[in-house]
Amino acid sequence: MHNTLYPKPSFDQCIKCNACVIDCPVSNVSLDFGGPKHLGPELKRLIENNEYIDDSRIDLCTLCGNCDLSCPENVQVSTLLAFSKEAHAEIAGTKFRDFVLANAETVGKLASVFAPITNLALKMKPVRKIMEGVMGLDSERLFPSYRFKNFNRIYKKKTANTKRKVAYYAGCYATYNAPEIAEAFVKVMEYNGIEVAKPDQKCCGIPMFANGQMKQGKKNAEYNINSFLEYTRQGYDVVVTCTSCTLALKKEYIMYLQSEGAHELARHVYDADEYLRMLHAEGELNTNFAEMNVKAGYYAPCHMKSQGIGNPAMDILSLIPGYEITDVAAGCCGQCGTYGFKKEKQDISLSIGKSMAEAVEEVNADYTVTECGMCKNALDQLTSKKTIHPMIVLAEAYEKAEKRS
Amino acid sequence: MTKLIETDVIVIGGGMTGAGVLRDLAARGVKAVLVERGDLGSGTSTRNHGLLHSGCRYVVRDEDAAIESYHENLILKKTLPGAIDETGGLYVKVPGDDDDYVKLWVEANRKVGIPVEEIPVAKALEMEPFLSKDIEAAFLTPDGALDPFVMVVDIVADAVSRGAKVLTYHKAVKILKSQNRVTGAVVQNSITGEEIEIRAKMVVNSAGPWSGQVASLAEVPLHMINNRGMLVIFAHRFNKHGIFRLRKPGDAEAFIPTRNVTLFGTTGINTDDPDDTSLDRQEMIGMLREGMPLVPKIFEMRLIRAFSGNRPLYQENGADDPSGRNVTRGMALLDHQNRDGLEGFITITGGKLTTFRYMAEKTVDLVCEKLGVSAKCTTHEEVVPHRDAKEFFKTVDMAPAAKNKIRQWAGLRAKSIEETMKKEKVNTPICECEQVTWAEAESVIPENEGFNIEGIRRRTRLGMGPCQGTFCNFRMAAVAVEKGITSAKEASRELYHSVMERKKGMGVVATGETAKQLQMMEAIYRISLGLRQEAEAHV
Ligand SMILES: Cc1cc2nc3c(=O)[nH]c(=O)nc-3n(C[C@H](O)[C@H](O)[C@H](O)COP(=O)(O)OP(=O)(O)OC[C@H]3O[C@@H](n4cnc5c(N)ncnc54)[C@H](O)[C@@H]3O)c2cc1C
8 A cells, every 4th residue: 555645735845946947858848838847836826815827838838747756845846737737728718629639538439439440540641731730730740549449348347356356447548549458467467366357437637637627637536536446445456557547546636636535546556567566575476477588678657757666667577587678768758648749849749759769779679668658659759669568568478488388 | 525415405314204205305396315324225114014004903002093094004005006915904813812802993993984894704714714713703904015115116216206316325424513503414425435415404314213323413312212023924925915913912913915925023122223133033933923823834834034123113201392293102203493402403203114104294394394385295195106017018028927027016117128128138037936037127226326136136026035046146146247237246245245134034934945945045155156255355
């Protein structure tokens, strides 16, 4: 169980040291952004019981959370930024485009019904140009493709009967865009004798928070909290394969809702590799992996770093014999969820991604491992290497070992 | 050879009182020169609570003072809009405080006509979430906040626009007499030591806590009781109304929201030395403890600094008051011709910021009577130009917060600041806490006074936020050197001076975040920039 004692979102502790500005991926590539210190604690102080100041530059924030990590005084900068996004979206009115991007799940549901058509459309130049014109989506950006056989159609198990029981939060990406990740996760759990239930769930809300749709995001949060608490109260552990969703369940719900339920749920939430690492520490992990002669690079998503749990994927994958994994130690990818899909943010997004791409090329591994589907999108576009989710690697290592014996 | 100036009236002391007198003289067409040993308002007038009294604080004890305050409260709201924030007051009764006093208070307010309105406790808590949940009663009052920094500068500027002269950084060192008449004064430039002789028909002593010292230059005995009061500043403006404890007036019972901060205080300890603005941590802690019944979290909230000022109090020993012109117990207008047999010398002291205009009116009435001038006072009607500049900066490319600041602040300087901003790229804040740009700072640097960071601070709020100049003081100094406004040597001296000034106020509150802030400031100024006292030694 985790400790969920996060500091309250206050701005008073800021000593203006600028550490957050130095660590901000956007501030690093653009002078158009006011920076996390100004748009967070500084602005919040100025409007307290004073005239409201609306600063549209808040749109340029990706909510990556690096500011929270760098703050020596524990100011929850990103929480303040998320609330500013909400206020700004209310004042400016949300663009139809941002509404679509914020509602990845609705789009996912719709798109996977028409998956073959959608995918074709998303790749076709003329359609892309129309999207850029009408919706302000960047026509140069690759979009993740949608699957007809989404995970909801494949996997309907609602209960688990083993000693350890997992309630799996799959998230939109593994549900609609890459069900193979979800399937791999279920397999990995099976190899460890753990049954996986998939409770009813909605989008974690991260894209909504990032697009200033705090109300909708909180609604989803409430839904997920209620749905998953029914499981945790029966001894299930909540395990997640997407780092952004994990951060939402572990921390953002607490920061935005400040509710008892959010705290209660967060105590039971694990990133998938973090969970395996815990099993390993308890001597429960099945370590029967086949040898794999691979040199992999690990790219840590910002929302993994924000969890403050190290790099559990590297800890687990390095248990595989012959598997050599190096941290590419790069900053933000620039895709930042829905951010990189927006035309007006293309320059910033691509310049942020540049140093990541260079780091990846420098490590020159066989492929890159990362958990986040959105980072994968940037990695696929900006580097020459393939990108793989750690669960896929693990499932393969287990399967090979099984075949061999 | 000493320079010579001739005028009708010399006003000694550029605090709120002297500023008011100067403006009233100018408005009535009397020639006048104001001399101030430091910067405008560098005495008590910028070392106070900034409360625009409604009178209700004194209503039970002193009806006349209450009526006077309420009257001036209404006039200032109308005539000094740029310096006043009509926050309203909230008087709150906490458990244990006298119920009978509340009754007396309500009745006294009704009698003198100060509008107070009781509101449900729940509503008060909703408006002011930091208030204690235990409060028993709450009343809205017409109190407000006044920004003394803006006030003193704007009143003097208005006087200057009407022909008055001002000599800041000039100290009165001699009062010239011929037999039983004052004929002028000698003033000395505090920076260069140069002297100027000013000849005049009358001298008004408005030197606040220093009034005794100035009177002694004319060999007139005047004993001031200086009462030092301490205040603390919270890092942000956490309340909407001025919050007061509803009980017999005592120490530490008002939280005044002003600009981006809240001031809390105060204490009162008599001191002989008017320059004594020392700070005592025990005194501060005692004060905060007194504040707890109103704001229980007071010890958890970040303080950015403390400061103190001396109330100039004067009490003529009843029967020995031959002038008889003590208008109320609050202010003392002394005609030294009647009192001490010295013609052409008047002292105006006591009172408070809220009543400065009234004090000036009475003083100038007396001056005019003596000079045979028949013009009547107009300051109760004439509006001092507003600070609002909403018509400007619309097309200037700058961050919304900085734009917000300058549009609330530029006043008459708006046009020239806007032009500078459009010409050069000077729209990025130098002081981020308070959003002060170089263009704004530059517009307040006086031409012949040299470079003075404290002066810029008083006129723009530079360095008055939570970081207390950790970043902006050196930026300010560096840009000023770069722009050729000052020399590197003068800039280092100024930098040292203002950093020391900030540190003094921070040191006494320094626990928690402010202790860390102070450490960071030390690291930047001492270690990185190598700022040492030698900079000071060059003076
Ligand atoms: C802690 C505290 C809280 C207060 N709170 C409030 C409040 O909330 N509301 C309110 O209305 N009032 C308040 N007051 C009262 C108010 O601040 C004072 O009454 C007022 O500022 C006095 O102004 P002044 O011009 O008479 O004196 P000062 O402002 O002290 O001005 C005197 C000036 O004379 C100058 N001087 C001295 N000697 C010489 C010389 N030889 N030659 C030239 N110049 C000289 C000094 O440098 C100084 O600037 C408070 C006072 C204190 C101390």
